[in-house]
Amino acid sequence: MTTIYDIAKLVGCAPSTVSKYITKHGYVSQALGEKIAAAMRDLDYHYNGIARILSTNSSNRIGVMVPFLDHPYFQSLVNAITMAATTDQEVTILPTAYSPVKERRCLDELEHRLIDSLIITSHTLSYQEITPYGKKHPIVFCETIPDPTARSVHIDRQAALTELFQTLRHRHLNRIGCLFIRPAKESVTTTETLAAYQQVFGHPLSPDLVRYHCRSFADSQRLTTELLATTPNLQVILTESDISAAGARQVAGPKVVVIGQGNQLLSQLLGFPSIDQHLDTIG
Structure with a gap:
């Protein structure tokens, strides 16, 4: 079985240098690192991953x-x-x-x-x-x-939602339905959305205007159909994603303002507004 001592002998360096290269703990020049890597390939050397974790106390x-x-x-x-x-x-x-x-x-x-x-x-x-x-x-x-x-690491979602609801109120769009993934007691997103609505309109959003378990295109189609059946004068539907918004848009048509989240290509192609969550920056 090949060991780091064999690698070190072939390269002409100390075994500790080979160990530094493998564990990424300590400085090894690029040129020497390339020689060590080549020697590992030539000798078909594979380090013991579990032993490496134990020796460095880190799995990376x-x-x-x-x-x-x-x-x-x-x-x-x-x-x-x-x-x-x-x-x-x-x-x-x-x-x-x-x-x-x-x-x-x-x-x-x-x-x-x-x-x-x-x-x-x-x-x-x-x-x-x-x-x-x-x-x-x-x-x-x-x-x-x-x-x-x-x-x-997060965006100020409640501030963005407050601004959204203020804009809707200014445009006299106050019959708003919401499609959420989870109830408020389980979800920060739902909690912040409902809090922003109450802050702007001065009263809680009616439970009749809220639907949960909306994750997919099909979910939003079904739940939008339910909302429209109980609230035929609905003006706005706010969803948690552009996929959900697309499903709602297909059912509700152009008479209802559908708002997504994510600002993805889908919202641009279908022409509905979407909240940019800046996920690239957060990630």
Whole structure:
């Protein structure tokens, strides 16, 4: 079996230099690194990944906890994160489907150093249950967090939504329906949207004008049909993605103002307004 001593002998350097190159801990010049890499190929050397993790106390793995990948918001955010990762970082996608059991498993992986840090794009576990894990290991939330000591990267969604509702009110568009993925008690997005509406209009949005579990084009078609049946004078439909907005637009037609989120090509092609969430920057 080939060892780092064989590599070092072939290259003409110290075994510790080969170790530095493999673990990325310590300086190795580019020229020497290329010689070590060539020697590893020539001798068919493969380092023991588990031993490397144990020796460096680091896996260089970033976990990304994401509920699902069939939604444009999470697709774009995960893509931006993976593009921003450096060459020596491995991004591990951890889908949860908002399952508390799966989310705890992600936290356990962080606790046991199977990943070095965790980016939480969305979650169903309470913030209080998650934060103790962040005392020893880096956790970053992709949402507004009331705790100023927490790591968080996000847009000021409520300010954007407040401005949106102010514009709609100024244009006398006040019969507004909303299509959400999750209820307010489970979702920061829903909570901030309803809070922005109440701030602008001075009263809560009627439950009759709200529908949940809207993730897909088909979901939005079905839920828009329900909204129009109960509120035939509906003026606006606000959704959480451009995919949902496209489904709502197809059912509601041009008489209802449909607003998406994500500012994707789809909204430009179909000509409906969309909130830019700046996911490339967040990622």
